[in-house]
Amino acid sequence: MGKALDGVRILDMTHVQSGPSCTQILAWLGADVVKLEAPSGDITRRQLRDVPDADSLYFTMLNSNKKSITLNLKEDRGKEIFAELVKRSDVLVENFGPGTIERLGFTWEKLRELNSELIYASIKGFGEGPYTHLKAYEVVAQAMGGSMSTTGFEDGPPTATSAQIGDSGTGIHTVAAILAALFQRVTTGRGQRVNVAMQHSVLNLCRVKLRDQQRLAAGPLAEYPNEDFGDEVPRSGNASGGGQPGWALKCSPGGPNDYVYVIVQPQGWEPIARLMGRPELAEDPEWSTPEARLGKLAKVFQLIEEWTSQHGKWEVLAKLNAHNVPCGPILSTRELLEDESLVTNEMIVTVDHPVRGAFKTVGCPLKLSDSPVEVERSPLLGEHNDAIYGEVLGLPADDLVSLRANGVI
Numbered sequence: 001m002g003k004a005l006d007g008v009r010i011l012d013m014t015h016v017q018s019g020p021s022c023t024q025i026l027a028w029l030g031a032d033v034v035k036l037e038a039p040s041g042d043i044t045r046r047q048l049r050d051v052p053d054a055d056s057l058y059f060t061m062l063n064s065n066k067k068s069i070t071l072n073l074k075e076d077r078g079k080e081i082f083a084e085l086v087k088r089s090d091v092l093v094e095n096f097g098p099g100t101i102e103r104l105g106f107t108w109e110k111l112r113e114l115n116s117e118l119i120y121a122s123i124k125g126f127g128e129g130p131y132t133h134l135k136a137y138e139v140v141a142q143a144m145g146g147s148m149s150t151t152g153f154e155d156g157p158p159t160a161t162s163a164q165i166g167d168s169g170t171g172i173h174t175v176a177a178i179l180a181a182l183f184q185r186v187t188t189g190r191g192q193r194v195n196v197a198m199q200h201s202v203l204n205l206c207r208v209k210l211r212d213q214q215r216l217a218a219g220p221l222a223e224y225p226n227e228d229f230g231d232e233v234p235r236s237g238n239a240s241g242g243g244q245p246g247w248a249l250k251c252s253p254g255g256p257n258d259y260v261y262v263i264v265q266p267q268g269w270e271p272i273a274r275l276m277g278r279p280e281l282a283e284d285p286e287w288s289t290p291e292a293r294l295g296k297l298a299k300v301f302q303l304i305e306e307w308t309s310q311h312g313k314w315e316v317l318a319k320l321n322a323h324n325v326p327c328g329p330i331l332s333t334r335e336l337l338e339d340e341s342l343v344t345n346e347m348i349v350t351v352d353h354p355v356r357g358a359f360k361t362v363g364c365p366l367k368l369s370d371s372p373v374e375v376e377r378s379p380l381l382g383e384h385n386d387a388i389y390g391e392v393l394g395l396p397a398d399d400l401v402s403l404r405a406n407g408v409i
Contacts, residue, residue: 002030002371003371004370004371005029007032008026009032009034009090010033011034011092011093012033012034012035012036018095018166018171020035020063021167021168022121022170022172022174023035023066023093024171027064028375029366031091033065033066034069034384035379036070038070039382039409044058045381051356054356055380057361060351060359060377064351064376064377064378066378067384068379068380068381068382068383069385069409070385070409071409072407072408075408077406078408079105079106081403081408083106085393086106086118089115090117090118090119091181092121093123093178094121094122094123095124097124097133098132098133101122108193115191116190117189118191119192121177121195122194123174125140126144126198127197127199127200131199136166136198139160140166140198141170141199141201142160142161142202143158143160144199146206147160147206148160150206150235150236151235153235153236153237154235156235170196170198170202173200173201173204216233221233225245225247239297244263244326245264245293245297246261246262246264247261247262248261249262249308249309251312251329252312257330257331260327260328260329260330261328262326262327263326264325266290269281269287271325272325273287275307275320276307277307281303316329346364346375347363347365348362349361349375352377353377354380355380361375363375385400389403
């Protein structure tokens with residue numbers, strides 16, 4: 001069976017996380033992703049190593065299903081080869097600092113001259129303006145995109161989320177942009193420039209907080225558990241700030257992840273009251289309506305926690321789900337790796353690697369009925385030099401020997 005992106009060649013000049021997370025999705029969808037690396041390789045091949053002299057999990061978990069070639073773009077011959085690769089590619093993706101590709105002599109005008117159908121996608125930290133040349137990392141993007149100011153508890157400092165919304169979040173935004181450009185090219189026959197900024201992607205994911213910032217003009221936000229409101233959306237702990245209040249509640253035996261997140265919908269209060277041994281609260285007007293409970297959410301969740309803390313989180317999940325009460329146990333990283341449902345759905349998969357051996361990684365979250373994904377290992381550095389330079393560009397074997405000897409590849 002064919003894949004959704006069969007026949008699409010991606011020239012992947014990305015490194016670290018934001019770019020590789022994007023091109024990995026494209027590779028899973030069937031694109032031929034050729035990762036172009038400097039002869040020294042993507043820096044994450046060596047970062048956070050757990051197996052000596054093997055590519056790190058940092059690299060292997062973000063670069064599956066790709067091919068790897070090496071090329072020294074500081075050499076004139078390297079630039080000539082790069083131009084030939086551009087001519088034979090559908091998409092070029094890079095996440096270098098602003099101006100890096102241009103300083104090598106490859107402006108958008110030059111790239112478009114080489115290949116009028118090329119889609120050139122860039123991931124940067126920020127858009128055009130005063131922040132353009134600031135260095136961007138995951139948590140910098142969270143800080144400047146609205147996430148950190150609204151994450152954490154009211155009496156504590158701004159907090160980063162461990163979900164990589166700055167890097168991988170930007171990667172998936174870039175996937176959407178590239179696919180849209182590919183679709184438009186079908187009718188126009190033209191390539192186009194694609195720009196995605198990390199700050200912008202985080203902001204997009206934080207739009208509900210900007211919603212609430214504007215709602216503050218009408219007064220305090222009743223859905224939040226906070227007592228005091230200024231002129232900015234406050235940090236509100238584990239409250240979502242949505243229409244249905246929820247909180248993470250302790251469970252037995254009291255370990256660091258023995259919690260379940262419980263959402264109290266209007267129709268859920270009666271079964272919750274019965275489960276926690278307080279059926280009278282379902283009829284008491286001081287407790288029975290959402291409006292009555294909003295003013296004392298801390299007490300509401302304290303009462304529920306007195307019940308959940310006597311049971312394990314999986315038992316709480318079963319009891320609440322029997323009454324259609326939305327909830328979810330807090331799953332640790334160990335539990336996620338061992339979760340039967342995630343394994344069955346191929347979201348946790350085991351991959352064999354010729355140097356580091358078998359390891360577990362995250363599978364493709366996009367499930368297409370006619371484009372199934374088999375997660376393959378990441379490439380070794382320069383593993384596909386002969387195949388790409390020889391078979392795709394048609395360079396003879398003695399040229400490849402010379403290119404290696406001269407440090408071009």
